[in-house]
Amino acid sequence: MTNVDVKVENVTMQFRLSNEKVDNLKEYFVRVLKKEMRYSNFCALDSVSFEIKRGERIGIIGHNGAGKSTLLKIISGVMKPTQGKVQVNGAVAPLLELGAGFDPDFSGAENIYLNGAILGKSKEYLDNKFDEIVEFSELGHFIHSPVKNYSSGMRAKLGFSIATQIDPDILIVDEILGVGDEQFKIKSSEKMKEMMESGKTVIIVSHSINNIRTLTDIVIWLEKGTIRGIGDTQSICDCYMNEMRKVKEKS
Numbered sequence: 001m002t003n004v005d006v007k008v009e010n011v012t013m014q015f016r017l018s019n020e021k022v023d024n025l026k027e028y029f030v031r032v033l034k035k036e037m038r039y040s041n042f043c044a045l046d047s048v049s050f051e052i053k054r055g056e057r058i059g060i061i062g063h064n065g066a067g068k069s070t071l072l073k074i075i076s077g078v079m080k081p082t083q084g085k086v087q088v089n090g091a092v093a094p095l096l097e098l099g100a101g102f103d104p105d106f107s108g109a110e111n112i113y114l115n116g117a118i119l120g121k122s123k124e125y126l127d128n129k130f131d132e133i134v135e136f137s138e139l140g141h142f143i144h145s146p147v148k149n150y151s152s153g154m155r156a157k158l159g160f161s162i163a164t165q166i167d168p169d170i171l172i173v174d175e176i177l178g179v180g181d182e183q184f185k186i187k188s189s190e191k192m193k194e195m196m197e198s199g200k201t202v203i204i205v206s207h208s209i210n211n212i213r214t215l216t217d218i219v220i221w222l223e224k225g226t227i228r229g230i231g232d233t234q235s236i237c238d239c240y241m242n243e244m245r246k247v248k249e250k251s
């Protein structure tokens with residue numbers, strides 16, 4: 001693993017789906033208790049393996065439901081695969097569900113320490129970064145209010161600021177969308193692009209082939225949970241676009 005930042009080995013993710021149509025929550029619980037619910041397994045990722053070396057910028061593309069976000073969540077540690085394993089070498093900044101890990105009863109300030117610790121940073125490190133994180137978040141004195149009183153935009157701003165200001169080794173991005181209000185959207189998408197161009201290891205999912213072409217060097221094309229193609233960005237994007245064109249012509 002010396003110069004490998006992420007190693008994904010035979011990762012399979014199965015979800016259990018209900019086959020029954022249930023009209024309301026009460027009926028659902030009654031049927032669960034009576035053991036009347038029937039389920040089937042759905043395979044969102046099927047034996048996926050690849051390695052990402054330090055400093056590589058990887059794009060993940062594929063149709064809706066191909067398994068892209070599931071793969072990002074597994075690499076970030078948000079989700080455990082049903083089978084297989086993922087080894088990650090370095091501090092990860094997952095720009096996925098921003099603020100999802102916050103404790104709502106703690107203040108924004110306390111959540112900086114909580115979230116920072118989850119991202120592998122010491123108290124001393126966070127003491128030094130604290131002012132920068134608060135300044136970038138634009139939360140001002142609200143940083144001392146409990147997070148449960150924040151709007152979703154305020155939570156996302158704080159989550160984004162923590163993840164990007166702690167100098168992560170590996171950046172995981174699900175679509176380069178700006179977060180928060182218009183002004184913060186511009187600032188956050190510029191920050192993401194700046195980090196992507198600064199030699200960090202980057203894994204990005206995007207439906208924008210233009211973004212993938214300009215921001216990544218290697219592309220993984222996922223289709224129905226398996227790797228359809230992996231290789232240099234321009235040739236994999238060309239194959240993907242050709243296929244999209246053929247499908248459009250047929251329909």
Ligand SMILES: Nc1ncnc2c1ncn2[C@@H]1O[C@H](COP(=O)(O)OP(=O)(O)OP(=O)(O)O)[C@@H](O)[C@H]1O
Nearest residue numbers: 015016042044062063064065066067068069070071
């Ligand atoms: N928690 C879950 N429970 C059940 N099925 C799920 C769950 N999460 C994802 N799936 C299913 O797994 C498949 C892959 O989902 P995923 O979100 O990874 O796709 P995606 O490639 O990111 O799609 P999109 O481009 O539409 O965002 C989909 O069919 C989705 O319905």
